[in-house]
Amino acid sequence: MSRERPIEEKRQRRRRAGRLALALLPALLSAPALAQETPDPSPSDSAPSAAPGTRIASEPPTAGRPRRSVFDAPTALRGANAFSAPAPLGSSLATSPAPAAASEEEPSVARLPRFRAATSLPGSATAQGTPARPSLLRLRAAPPRRIGSATRRITQVRTQQTITDLRLTPVIQSPVSGVPLPTPILGLGLPNAAGLLLGTALRRPIPPDTAYAPLGIRFGTFTLLPAFTQSIGYDSNPDQIGSTRPRSSLALRSEAELALRSEWSASELTAEMRGSYLEYPQNPEASRPNAVGVARMRIDVDRDTRIDLETRFLLDSQRLGSPDLGAGGATTRPLFATYGATAGVQESFNRLQLSLRGSVDRSVFEDAQLGNGTTIIQSDRDANQYGLRLRAGYEISPAITPFVETFLDTRVYDTPVDQFGLRRDSDGIAFTAGAAVALNSTLTAEISGGLQHRSYIDRTLQDINAPVINAALVWSISPLTTVRFNQQTGVIETAVPGSSGAFTDAAILEVQHDLLRNLSITLGGAYLSTNYDGVRIRERGYSATARFDYRFNRRLALRGSYIYSTLNSTIPLSTYDAHTVLLGVRVNP
Numbered sequence: 001m002s003r004e005r006p007i008e009e010k011r012q013r014r015r016r017a018g019r020l021a022l023a024l025l026p027a028l029l030s031a032p033a034l035a036q037e038t039p040d041p042s043p044s045d046s047a048p049s050a051a052p053g054t055r056i057a058s059e060p061p062t063a064g065r066p067r068r069s070v071f072d073a074p075t076a077l078r079g080a081n082a083f084s085a086p087a088p089l090g091s092s093l094a095t096s097p098a099p100a101a102a103s104e105e106e107p108s109v110a111r112l113p114r115f116r117a118a119t120s121l122p123g124s125a126t127a128q129g130t131p132a133r134p135s136l137l138r139l140r141a142a143p144p145r146r147i148g149s150a151t152r153r154i155t156q157v158r159t160q161q162t163i164t165d166l167r168l169t170p171v172i173q174s175p176v177s178g179v180p181l182p183t184p185i186l187g188l189g190l191p192n193a194a195g196l197l198l199g200t201a202l203r204r205p206i207p208p209d210t211a212y213a214p215l216g217i218r219f220g221t222f223t224l225l226p227a228f229t230q231s232i233g234y235d236s237n238p239d240q241i242g243s244t245r246p247r248s249s250l251a252l253r254s255e256a257e258l259a260l261r262s263e264w265s266a267s268e269l270t271a272e273m274r275g276s277y278l279e280y281p282q283n284p285e286a287s288r289p290n291a292v293g294v295a296r297m298r299i300d301v302d303r304d305t306r307i308d309l310e311t312r313f314l315l316d317s318q319r320l321g322s323p324d325l326g327a328g329g330a331t332t333r334p335l336f337a338t339y340g341a342t343a344g345v346q347e348s349f350n351r352l353q354l355s356l357r358g359s360v361d362r363s364v365f366e367d368a369q370l371g372n373g374t375t376i377i378q379s380d381r382d383a384n385q386y387g388l389r390l391r392a393g394y395e396i397s398p399a400i401t402p403f404v405e406t407f408l409d410t411r412v413y414d415t416p417v418d419q420f421g422l423r424r425d426s427d428g429i430a431f432t433a434g435a436a437v438a439l440n441s442t443l444t445a446e447i448s449g450g451l452q453h454r455s456y457i458d459r460t461l462q463d464i465n466a467p468v469i470n471a472a473l474v475w476s477i478s479p480l481t482t483v484r485f486n487q488q489t490g491v492i493e494t495a496v497p498g499s500s501g502a503f504t505d506a507a508i509l510e511v512q513h514d515l516l517r518n519l520s521i522t523l524g525g526a527y528l529s530t531n532y533d534g535v536r537i538r539e540r541g542y543s544a545t546a547r548f549d550y551r552f553n554r555r556l557a558l559r560g561s562y563i564y565s566t567l568n569s570t571i572p573l574s575t576y577d578a579h580t581v582l583l584g585v586r587v588n589p
Contacts, residue, residue, distance in 0.1 A: 212518050212551040214588040222269075225259040229559065231584025238286035240567075241321040242575045249282035253582060260295075271295035275315075288333050291315040304348040308357065313339040318368075321567075321574035323537050324495045325368050325376060334366040334378065344389075351395040359387040363493075380418040381495055385411045393436070401436045405448065411493065420497045423458040428491070432468055445473040454491055454501065461500040464491055464533055469505075484510040498534050505529045518551040528567075539574065541567040549586075557586040 216223040231253040237246040255276035262269040273293035280286045292314050299307040317333040318325060325334070344357025362385075365378035386409060393403035407430045417423055434448025447470070454464045466489070473485040487507040494502045510524035528541035547561040563580040 212554055214554050217589070221263050223261050223263060225257075225261075225588070227257040227259075227586060227588050229253075229255040229257075229584050229586040231255070231559070231582040233580065233582035235280065235578065235580045237576055237578035238280045238283050239321075240319040240576055240578060242573045246576070246578075247283045247286070249280035249286070251580065251582065252279040252281070253277070253584065254279075266300045268298045269295070270297075285332055288317040289315060289335070290317075306346050308342070308344045308346065308355075310342040311339075312341070313337070321569070321571070321576060323532065323569075323571060323574065324381075326370075330368040330376065331371050332369050334368040334376075336363065336365045338363045340385075353393045353395070353401075355389075355391045357389045357391075359385075359389070361385045361387075377419060378495070380413065380415040381493070382415070383411055383413040383424075383493065385409055399437060399439050403434060403436065403448075405432045405434075405450075406430070407432075418495070422461065422497070424456065424461070424493065426454050426456045426461075426501075428452060428454040430468055432470070434470075442476045443473070445471070445475075447471045447473075452491065456500055462534060464500055464503065466491060466503045480514045482512050484508075484512075494532060496532055496535055496537065499532045499537070500534055502530050502532045504531075520549050522547040522549075537570055539567060539569040541565070555588050557588070559584050559586050 214225055214227070216225040218224075231251075233251045233253070234248070235251045236248045237243075238249050238251070239247060253276060255274065257272075257274045259273075260269070260271040271294070273291075275289070275291040277289045278287060294310065294312040297309040299309070301307060315335065315337045317335050320330050320333060338361060340359060340361030342357055342359040344355055346353065346355040348354075363381070363383055365381045367378050368376040370376060388408045389405065390407075391403055391405040393401045395401045408428070410425075410427045412425050416425070430450060430452035432448040432450030434446065437443065437445045437447075448468075449470075450468045452464075452466055452468045456463065469487060469489050471485065471487040473483070475483040475485075477483060485508070487505070489503070489505045491501045491503050506526065506528050508524065508526045510522060512520055512522045514520045522545070524545045524547075526541075526543040526545075528539070528543075530539040530541075532538075543563065543565040545561065545563045547559065549557055549559050551557040560583045561581070564578070565580075566577045567575060569575050
């Protein structure tokens with residue numbers, strides 16, 4: 001009897017404990033969600049009290065201290081109410097409502113316990129109140145992975161990408177022998193018909209689509225981009241001379257290119273060289289070479305100081321109808337070469353930018369052969385040119401930078417007196433003012449205008465006063481269409497007796513449009529004006545070009561071009577028309 005009574009009491013206690021566990025199971029399962037979802041009811045003295053013997057469904061929390069779930073483990077990152085006392089078992093849990101700012105930022109899916117956002121750090125905006133407590137599954141889950149940072153990406157763009165400053169780039173002085181013109185526009189009559197690439201930093205090629213762009217050859221910290229083009233076509237007037245029956249011929253053009261760029265974290269070295277040979281089997285006397293190249297180096301001394309270095313060269317031939325050759329008396333195209341270098345420093349004083357650059361250029365001419373066997377000596381045209389350029393610019397805004405510029409130069413000939421008894425050494429000065437504009441990376445322009453004066457040692461050669469208007473523009477109308485415009489004026493040297501020099505004005509307009517990712521077309525036109533001072537010689541030239549480039553892949557491309565050029569001159573034999581058609585294959589190793 002005494003043994004069965006304790007056993008029976010144990011069984012009854014076990015049954016009561018089981019019934020109590022079954023009764024409390026729903027409350028335990030819903031406790032984490034209710035602790036985050038249920039708003040904190042306002043305490044009221046008139047709240048009805050529970051009857052004796054009934055199960056308490058809810059209980060108002062202690063004033064000023066919200067209750068939390070037993071599943072919400074304490075941690076040091078909980079805010080001001082991190083160590084509140086746990087609620088008793090069997091009671092519904094309630095917390096104060098979350099701040100309005102936090103509730104607006106959370107997405108709708110965050111209302112589920114497993115997607116609840118993590119608790120804010122102390123001192124943050126959401127930590128000033130009592131944030132919602134995450135569930136046990138959220139606490140045990142791995143934190144979300146962050147992919148990058150907006151601030152870090154902006155910093156990388158500003159510090160790790162090469163940004164070319166087009167406001168105070170080195171301005172290449174026009175060679176003393178002529179006005180530069182772009183390579184596609186041939187035959188307008190001036191000696192250096194391949195040089196506007198040297199004239200301005202704004203004239204840079206449009207990069208092809210990345211899927212077809214050449215990868216180049218890595219050589220240490222440099223990337224080499226070689227290319228070779230072989231073309232075949234037809235030229236209606238290779239001699240570029242006025243005649244009733246010009247000697248047309250088949251045209252064979254071989255061209256090699258090499259571009260180099262550095263991969264340095266600071267400073268920069270770039271170079272571009274191009275050489276070609278144009279052969280005419282039916283007119284061998286008109287065959288001629290052509291080469292042009294430039295190398296630029298920027299040394300970043302510190303944040304506000306940089307040093308600019310540059311070397312350049314140009315090799316071309318004179319046309320037979322040039323007034324310097326007696327207007328058609330020569331039978332072969334004599335070669336000439338110009339080469340030079342520039343060194344300068346640029347300093348920035350907050351928004352004020354000052355630059356000083358010195359340059360030296362040399363021109364060498366080859367003798368010409370006449371039809372009767374005599375020789376035209378041109379060694380008296382060999383000369384050196386020394387220049388000094390001072391430029392000051394003030395950045396009103398990142399888009400507009402006005403500037404003023406002064407250029408001083410002197411030209412010294414190897415032969416003090418030429419074959420006509422003239423002393424052609426001269427000094428020049430030019431004042432210009434303009435502005436550099438860069439709007440949202442779609443429009444980049446530099447426009448300037450002013451006056452130039454040149455005086456000669458020989459008193460029989462009168463001084464030259466002429467306006468100076470220079471412009472360079474690159475306008476990206478759309479990702480597929482780009483417009484380029486260049487204009488350059490200057491006073492060039494001449495060997496015409498009685499003429500001090502020739503004032504030239506050349507303008508080029510070019511539009512490139514991509515029909516496909518690997519197919520682009522280019523339409524362009526050019527205008528040339530040359531006025532010889534002291535004599536009645538005037539020349540006006542026009543040119544139109546059309547070109548297409550079709551890229552099969554990164555290494556192989558098909559290129560075709562058509563060029564029409566005409567020149568009207570007061571000298572009859574200098575007036576001519578020419579049509580040139582070329583079709584070639586370009587290889588990028």
